[in-house]
Amino acid sequence: MKHIETIEEAIKEFNKINIHKKPRIASTNYPNNVIFKCGCSLGAHRVNDPLNFIIGMQFPVKFVMRCENEYITFFKVKGFFKQTVETYWTCSRKIGLEALNKMGV
Ligand SMILES: [Zn+2]
Numbered sequence: 316m317k318h319i320e321t322i323e324e325a326i327k328e329f330n331k332i333n334i335h336k337k338p339r340i341a342s343t344n345y346p347n348n349v350i351f352k353c354g355c356s357l358g359a360h361r362v363n364d365p366l367n368f369i370i371g372m373q374f375p376v377k378f379v380m381r382c383e384n385e386y387i388t389f390f391k392v393k394g395f396f397k398q399t400v401e402t403y404w405t406c407s408r409k410i411g412l413e414a415l416n417k418m419g420v
Pocket residue numbers: 353354355356357358359360382383384385386
């Protein structure tokens with residue numbers, strides 16, 4: 316998992332994932348043991364945790380989520396019968412939101 320420390324880097328990563336496609340329906344209906352790693356002090360969250368806010372997603376199974384500690388994380392859910400999560404990157408809310416602002420999202 317990569318920790319993004321600068322706005323420029325965050326813009327680069329957001330551009331790669333086509334964040335503009337905001338989800339109309341995003342299902343996070345995964346079992347409790349499907350967990351993504353996060354850069355915040357908790358270190359990880361359940362994908363189905365209602366405290367997470369979905370910022371965007373890339374269909375079908377990649378999510379950009381903001382957690383209760385306001386870190387922004389991009390991850391992918393893998394597998395069908397048994398799911399695991401690959402976390403790509405995480406950044407603080409400040410960096411993530413400033414990057415999105417600059418991109419006009
Ligand atoms: Zn977190």
